Amino acid sequence: MHAASSIDSDGFEGVHSSSSSRTPLLRTRALSDQTTCFMDTGEPDVAMPDKKAAVRRVDWLHFLRSLHLELFLFVYAVSYSMRLVMTQDLLLTKACLQRYSINATACRNLSWNTTIKDDVTRYANVHNLALFLIQFVPAGLLSIFVSPWSDRYGHKIPLLVATSGGILQDLTTLFTVMAVSAPLYATVLCAIPNGFSGGLVSVCASVYSNGTRTASAELKTVRFAFIMTALTLGFQLGLFVGGQVFRAAGGNYTAIYVTSAVLLALMFVWIGWTVPFSSQLHRTSRRELVRDLMRLDNLREGGRAVFRLRPGYNRAKLLLLMISIWFILFNSETARNINYFYTETRFDWNPVKFSNVTAFFGLVQLLATAVCVVVLSRLMQVRDLVLACLGVVAFALQNALKGISTHEWMYYLSYVLGAPGGAAGIGISSYASKLISPHEATKVFSFWTTCESLVPAFGDIFSSLVFNAALSYQPGLPFLIGAALQLFPLAALILCLRMPHADPEDDDETMLEPDQAGSTNQLPHTL
Structure with missing residues (x-):
């Protein structure tokens, strides 16, 4: 995701998110399909009494019973998050033992020798980077093919495969834990089953897609609120539980x-029990299943929907918003990938303290973003892009x-300043949904998500290499650069604010088809 996704509260952008590392950064794109007025502060809301009456008639008990995939996502996020920081600490311990043959007790605190400590941290960080790339790059590429396939043939198989990959990673990593002499690259290679089975990217995509297809129009907002809450709380609870278990x-x-x-393993059984196989799956031959898996129709249609001509400046706005999300997600990945190494270097934190602090501030960010959206958007009628600017500034201040x-008090204060940062993703997604027609929302946001799934790789590479290079004199340099990079999305959002608004339905036919009478009507200005 946001899916980014991000496990760190930095990485969960958009309360979404970040994902944060996400993807981590994996935002709820499908909210835009039916809830374009969710934060409609720039234009008047449309009264919908019939829809409100329908919501009152909803069988809420039946609705809660239908949230079986949300429960799966919550537990999967707990499992993923609880081993995240501990794997980084495992790499540090192995690097110390294998490079310097120091006993485990001394390796727990290397502050007595800064030279050894920096060398061990660099060595572990390089292997941590390789592990993340193995986990997320194949998963991001697979999502291009698997997501459209699962929309047609059901989500059961992708979810079972992704869960199996996670189990295999845990079991093989367990072997490297018991075999102390196993090299660091063995722990890195344990991520192969997770990456090539789709992992977190596939799980989030399947759950979001299921919510889009099965939730009624009246309950779509509520359904995705449950999904976002399950993902966020799962990440933060996983960090806390991991520290306590350790x-x-x-x-x-x-x-x-x-x-x-x-x-x-429990979730594997849960999916097998609660999610049926698609009837379309039984009616299709294996050859056709494989052929459909290799199709790129959805990606091409999404690209055409994003780059096609639009009324006024809407195409320019949409592209600026898409690139802005990339920068925000890049910033989230910068924080997530090196946060533990940074606190271990600066403050000699152990994984338990880091997990507790990160989990606490992750919940603070979730609550702060929710309050920010409700108060500023719904009560004070602040425009979507202004809300997004507030989130970007918060992220920049936090990183700086x-x-x-x-x-340590400065580190804590940075989280307080960045608490409203999740509003960036929400504001951008909400405004983007108003630039496109409802019938093309799924195509546009699907293309966005596909592109975003590859952004974490660049964030991981950047943060790890810069951190290693500056470790001896300024280990916080990746955060400072990340803060400076937020100037681009801030400038892009301000530019979008200054551009005049155009109805996405205006002049679509005029732009797509020439006037049959041969007239030379002037088209809206587009970029």
Whole structure:
């Protein structure tokens, strides 16, 4: 995702998100299909008494019983998140033991020798980068093919495959934990089953797609609120649970991966029991299934929908918003990938303290963003793009202060300043939905999500390499650069604010087909 996605509260942009690492950064694109007035502050809301009456007639008990995939997403996020930080700490421990043959107790705190500490951190960070790339690059590429296929033939198979990949990663990593002499690259290679089975990217895409297809128009907003909450709370609870399990086990990594594997195994059974196979799957030959898996029709249609001519400046706005989301997600990945290494270097934090602090501020960001959206958007009628600007500024301030933090209170304050950062993704997604016709929302946002799934790779590479290069004199440099990069989305959002608004339905036929009478009507200005 946002899916980014991001496990860190930095990475969960858009309350979405970030995902954050996401993707992590994996935002709820489908909200735009039927809820374009969710934050309609620029234009008047449309009264819909019939829809409100329908909501009152909803069988809420039946609705809650239908949230079986949301429960799966919650538990999957807990499993994923609880092993995230512990794997980074495992890499640090192995790097220390194997490069310097120091006993495990001394490796827990290397502040007594800065040279060794920096070398171990660099070595572990490089392997952590490789692990993330193996997990997310194949998964992002697979989503281009798997997402359209699962929309046609059902989500059961992709979810079972992704869950199996997570179980295999846990079990193989468990072997490298028990075999202390196993090299670091063995732990990295354990991520192959997860990456090539779709992993978190496939899971989030399937759950979001299911919500889009099965939720009624009246309940679409509520359904996606549950999905976002399940993902966010799962990430933060996973961090907290991982730290507590690690401490209860006396610093033994085995308990982490056993717990994670058991949770995924339970979810494998849950999906097998609650999600039926698609009837279309039984009526289709294997050759046709494979052929449809290799099709790129949806990606091409999404690209045409994004880049086609639009009334006024709408195409320019849409492209600027899409690129802005990339920068925001890039910023989230910068934070997520090196946060633990940074706090371990600056403040000698252990994984338990880091997990507790990150989980707490992740919940703070979730609540702050929700309050920000309700108060500014619904009560004060602040425009979507202004809300997005507030989120971008919050992210920039958070990264800037985090980058120069020399005391723990400065690090904590950076999270306070960045608490409303999730409003950036919400404001951009909400405004983008008003630039396109309702019938093309799915195509446009599907294309956005596909492109975003590859952004984390660039964020991981950038943050890891810059962190290693500047470790000895300014380990916070990646955060400072990330803060500076937020000037682009801020400028893009301000530019969109200054552009006049155009109805997305205006002059569509005129732009797509020449006037049959041969007249030379002037087309709206487009970029």
